[in-house]
Each structure stands twice: as C-alpha cells, then as structure tokens.
Amino acid sequence: MGKTHGPSIFVFGHFGAGNFGDELMLEGFCRTMFEINPKFNLRVSSKKHLLSNFVASKVTPIPYSLTQFILAVFQSQALAIVGGTQFHDCGFGQVRIKHAIAQIKIACLVSFAWVLQKRIVLVGVGIGPFRSRVWKRCFGQLCRMFDAISVRDSESYETVCKMINQQFVCLADDLAITAIHARSNEMRAQNKHSVARLGISLAASFGYTDSGQENEERISNNLFLALQRVLREDANRTVIFFVLTESGSEAVITLTERLHRKLKAEFANRVKTLKMGSGLESTLEAMSECDWFLGMKFHGVVTAMELGCRVAAISYHPKIQRFMNSHGANHRVLTLLDAADELNVVNLLTELVAERSSSRIQVPWSDKVQKEFLLSQLWGQPLGSSSQIK
Template sequence: MLVSGYYGAGNLGDEALLAGLVTGLTARGIEPVVLSVDPRSTRKLHGVAAVDRYSGLVPALVKADALVSGGGGLLQDVTSGRSLSYYLATLRLAKAMRKRVVVYGQSLGPFTPSGLARTRRALAGVPLALRDQQSVGLAASMGYGSVLVADPALVMPLPPGVTPADLPADRRDGPVVLAPRGGQDALNGALAALAGALQAEGVPLAAVAFQPRQDEQAVAELIRAAPSVVARQATTPAETLAAMAGARYVVSVRLHGCILAARLGIGFAGLSYDPKVKGFLSQAAAPAFTAPVDGRALLSLVRTAPPAAAHAVDHLTRLADEGLDWLAATLGSAA
C-alpha cells in the first residue's frame, strides 16, 4: 500500500500524523510504502519503506495494491496551487492504473473555485475519511458521502520515558508551552504579548518549532519578547511529545501543537489561522482565538490553565482508532 502526504519535509506535525498512521497500519497487518520528500529520513524515522515522491511515484504505484492519500491538509489551494495539482495528479494516476484509492485523515479546503471543481472531479468514486465536520460538510456539498475520523497523531506511540502515569491533566508546576507558526505575524504577535505578560508574573515558558525552517524565526521573536522562554529542540515526533510533556498548558498556532497536547492529556488553546485548526478545536471542546486576538481573555485563560476536555479528547482518540479500522477494512485487509 502506497501512502501519499507531505512527509519527509521536516514538518513535525505531519511526521506525528505519519507515526500514528504507520503504527496503526502495521498493527492491522498492513505494510505501507511512503512517498517522501526525503525517503532516507522517512525510512530512518519511521522504519518503513519509502520512495521519492516524484521519481519513485510511478514505479511504486505499479507495485502497490492501493493508494492512500493522506492524512493532512493536502486538498486545498489557498496556500499552494502547485501542491493541490500534485496530490490530484497522484489520485488520477492511481485511478488510471486501476489501483484502489482512498482519501484518509484529510481536511478539505479552502479552495478557489477552480480548485474546488478540479478536486470534485478527482474525488469521484473515491472513499473519503475526513478529519473534521467542516470537511464532511464540504464533501457533502460536492455530492460525496464521507466518514468522520480523527487525526492519527492522536494515537501515535508515546516516547520512551513518558507514560500515562506521567501525564496528569493538571500540571501546575510545568511551563506554558508556546508553538508559533512562521508567517502568521498577528497570531505570533499575540503569543509574544502573552509570553511577556506571563514572564512578568514569573510563569515558566517554553517554545517548540514544529517546522524548524519556517518557525525558528518566530521562536526567536518570542524569546526577544520574553527572554525567559526556553526553546525546546525537537527533530522527531517523539522528541516533540517529550518537549511538551509536563506542561501546565499549551498555546499553539500550529494544528499539531494542539493535537499533541491532546495526545498528552494537557490543556490547550489554539490561535486559529485556518479552518482545519478551528475544526479540531471545536471537536476537542478547546478554546479558539482568531486575529485580532483578545489578549486579556487569552492571558486570563492561561492563568487558570484549564485541563483538556477529557470527554471530547477521548471521543477523538476513539475516532482516530476506529478510522484506522475503517481504513484497513476499506483496503480489504483483516483489521
């Protein structure tokens, strides 16, 4: 089975998603082959077969029984029309080669009118498993049914040294962990203002860059605003979980900053720049802020550091696990 996504590009959120997907598939007797920007790093990090997402695509499809497109926010053309063209071309090629095709763990949109029309054509006859209600609704508006699942990062393995016993829902002595996103100046500015206010109150602070090449400058700006911020280095999903474990609260512009906080049972709030972030926060019953951020409300929230909504997170975790069962069954493998 061939898996297509934004893998091997140094985005720790996408790598966390893949870690959950690989673990779930192998536990169900399915051995994936991953299309990757950097196949060598993907093989080393996840212990799976991987090929170049361009030069290896056709040979891998020839050998594969099926293509799984996902997960992630692949099917949208607001940030990149070229990216959408790649993923749709991959879908069309697999269909032309009479391979089974499944879209799994994805969000849909936002689209330009042209992107929406192209995506609707490419998805004809394809089973869809989508990770938020808004995407399910968009698929319905295209005339397609879908299954609601959750991001497989919610079931990724915990790293060595981190066990459920180490994950209290309310950790008052830990730092507030901040996760900015490069290019989101207004939301990153709100994070910086929050960091400055919390530093003045003596609250310990840490920051994590989920895509180092894109986010390191934003982390540096947080440190300039609040020099007590500790930049926690992470280069793998396991290291990212370890960097976040023990936090009293997480405030993230990155979607997977929120998702991994949920995985750890830590309370979190999101600063939403995209419908996929807002969709997850709604499902997780977690606070959501959009620009312009109400700084006083955000500071008040973080001072109280409410725990994660356990009922909502438990439901999402079940959806992630059931989604992997659905994927295995759809691919024709015994779950």
C-alpha cells in the first residue's frame, strides 16, 4: 500500500494478472517516477496481486472494475496508461470481442478523465496493427484527448504519427528494460550455479498465430522432441527451468503445461518448475541462473539477455528478430511458428548446450528517453497543455 502524500496519478494497465512483461513494465514505470519524485502517490489497477514486491510496497492497488477506475481518476491529478499493446484490432471470434470490450472500457476511462480536465498520457505502449478502418478512426479520435504519447517500437510510432501531430509522440525504450537493468548487476553477482542450465518460457506464445490449434499442437510436439533429445544427449548436465504463467487463453496454457508435464515425467529432477504467480523476484532469480534461454515472448527474451544468458528466440515477430540481430552473435533467432521444424530446434539447442560456457554477457541499456518523457509530461513543463501537476 502506498503511503506517500504527493501528486496522485492513476496508473492503468493489465497488471496483477500474472503476466511477466506487464509486471516488468509497471515496475520500470514506478522506478522512474519515484526517481523523479519519491512522494508520488501512484494508484495502480490490479486484477489480483501484483507480482513485484518493489511495486506492491509502494503503490495503492485499485480493484479491477470500471467503477473503481472512475473513482481513482476523480481522486487523481493525472491518468497514465502504461505498457502493453493497448489499442489494436487483431484477433478472431471471442478473442476479438474480448479485445473490443477492453478497449471500449479504456475509451470510457479516457473520456471521463478528459471531461474532468485531467492530464492523460500513454506511456511505453504498443499501438496497432489496425486492419479495420473503424478501429483506426476510433483510436484517431481518442488520440485527440491525450496530452502526449510514448511508444515502445517504431511500428507504433509510425502508426500514431499518421493520426496526430508528431510533437506529441515520443519513441522511447521499453519500460520493462528499466526494471530489468535495475536488478541485473546484483543478480549476476549472486549467480553461483555449476551446471549448465537452460531456461524456457513458452506460455501465452503459441496463440500469436492465426493458424489454429492443430498447428499449435504440432509446434508443442516439435519442441518436446527437441528438448527431449538435448536432455538425453547431455545426460545429467543440463537442467531446465520451466517458467509457467497464469495469463493467456486456456488453450495456450493447456498446450504449455502439457509440454511441461511430458518433460517432467521423463527427466524428473532435471526439470525445475516456476509459476509466475509465485512472484517476479523468484522468476528473475531463476532466469539469472541460466546459461541459455529459449523463449518466444519479447520481454522474456530481453530479460534473459540483460541477465547475461545466451538466448535462442523462437519467434515469427520481426520486432524480436531486429532486436536480437542488433545485439551481437551470442544470440540466435529461429522462426518456427509458421513452419515448425523439429530438426532446426534440435540443432540450435544442441549448439547452445555444446558451447559449455558460463561466461555472462552484458547488454548496455539506456532509459534516458523514457525518463525525459515522464519528467516533462507528468512533472515538468508539459507539451500541448497549460496544466501542470503540482
């Protein structure tokens, strides 16, 4: 529970749902804001419990309901929508309806804050893609209510700049990197493991394709065969940390847990299990003990890289591929989702394990742009508005 009595900001996002990336982005935002002003009173939307001990000890959680959100906006001086891909129109069937309802709630919240003349900013968000003209026009209208926007990738930047004046938009570092960087040096110093360790984070990842459950099951099976072969050939040396999450669709979670159970049944003590719901600290600690990391999600990949792991990213997403390719030859990118190839996975994992190296890799980050954006938009001289938080 937050105990400060300074300027109050309502922080909205998909927090408290067991999502690794969202929790890291929230921590990055909080760390930056408290560095600017330790007396900030941050009210944070939370579905269940916040996974970061750092955040939970310093903020006021707000129950996840529209009524509570409106009350929090009324009691605060600003609304900050933080992290995540908040506005898009991708998805099919029930997933699409769920996304539509979530974005309508955000629109109601923003409209209420705008009527009350509160300061409204988007911080470190992902925007798009917009395949539908209807959603694109709706978001374009909503853009006019924001005082400023910071986005975390070039695609989002280009999307937003086509809708509003470029001076209100900032391309900044991902907030999660701020949180990772704050923890990494200490964790790296504590790392004392003596066996080769492979970290795996696959949850909520298969659903990133529109290819249907049949293809997702094939991917899951191919990954099992690859990991099974590596563990057998590297007998009694490689240990797997399997990170499971509570977020994502039931179908995706089922596939991930099935893969985990099959590995656990054969290799027992060589497969260590970690539930994301057990806390952000324990997840980061487990990842810091890995020499290699196999992941599908962007935040898992960049976290492992910052913690010093060699990384193999299984991804179709160009954002991960560009990011990985720009950080040296110590990491690998494997596109698997559209054409699952078990042999490629086996060769990649075998190559990583065969390196037998425990040397850590340091990746330099900078959160200067994001900090300057927050300093100007939520504390200093705001752009596009005469109002100021005092």
